[in-house]
Amino acid sequence: MNTDCCPELKLFEGFYDAIESDRLYQRLFEEQDWPDNHYSVAGRQLTLPRLQTWHADTGIVYSYSDNLLQTRDWSPLLSSIKTQIESYLNYRFNSVLVNLYRSGEDYVGWHSDNEPELGEQPYIASLTLGAARRFALRHKKTSEINDLVLANGDLLVMEPNFQHHWQHSVPLDNSVTGGRINLTFRNVIPAKNNIQRNKRRQD
Ligand SMILES: O=C(O)CCC(=O)C(=O)O
Numbered sequence: 001m002n003t004d005c006c007p008e009l010k011l012f013e014g015f016y017d018a019i020e021s022d023r024l025y026q027r028l029f030e031e032q033d034w035p036d037n038h039y040s041v042a043g044r045q046l047t048l049p050r051l052q053t054w055h056a057d058t059g060i061v062y063s064y065s066d067n068l069l070q071t072r073d074w075s076p077l078l079s080s081i082k083t084q085i086e087s088y089l090n091y092r093f094n095s096v097l098v099n100l101y102r103s104g105e106d107y108v109g110w111h112s113d114n115e116p117e118l119g120e121q122p123y124i125a126s127l128t129l130g131a132a133r134r135f136a137l138r139h140k141k142t143s144e145i146n147d148l149v150l151a152n153g154d155l156l157v158m159e160p161n162f163q164h165h166w167q168h169s170v171p172l173d174n175s176v177t178g179g180r181i182n183l184t185f186r187n188v189i190p191a192k193n194n195i196q197r198n199k200r201r202q203d
């Protein structure tokens with residue numbers, strides 16, 4: 001898949017092969033205690049268009065949307081995926097956001113992963129398991145649109161400047177019937193963590 005638009009994106013297709021990716025998808029799908037995706041902001045009832053869990057090292061807190069994301073421990077499975085990605089990239093992560101797109105009707109809207117907790121230079125590794133989905137990119141200044149397809153087992157690395165220049169989304173796609181789990185491994189900076197309350201995107 002073509003990442004020519006964005007030198008700050010590195011795509012490792014088939015980081016896990018199809019058999020291993022299917023196995024990981026199934027195990028995560030079953031073992032994750034997926035929370036309710038309804039939450040309220042300023043008294044308004046909202047629905048997150050996907051399911052989500054957040055896991056982090058002790059002391060790392062990432063708060064938004066009335067505690068929609070409770071910090072959970074690392075399961076042995078999540079830890080082992082983290083370790084494999086860390087050794088491959090030679091980079092350490094202290095947290096992961098796990099998104100379950102139950103079908104093509106689940107999505108994530110336009111945003112950058114540029115929350116203050118991630119610091120000025122966020123380095124994020126994103127693993128796709130399950131159904132292939134379009135990963136759309138929109139340049140912040142020119143509004144140029146590009147896209148990639150992220151397929152089962154693909155690992156996408158978003159190097160720091162990517163978040164400065166581009167927004168991304170996984171658009172709704174009614175032609176997709178299968179589920180997809182995406183794990184974005186991140187490094188939250190503890191010092192800033194409790195000072196800045198984070199107002200993250202809600203869709
Ligand atoms: O599902 C994906 O590929 C992207 C998820 C994402 O952008 C996020 O959780 O911040």
Ligand SMILES: [Mn+2]
Pocket residue numbers: 111112113168
């Ligand atoms: Mn993101």
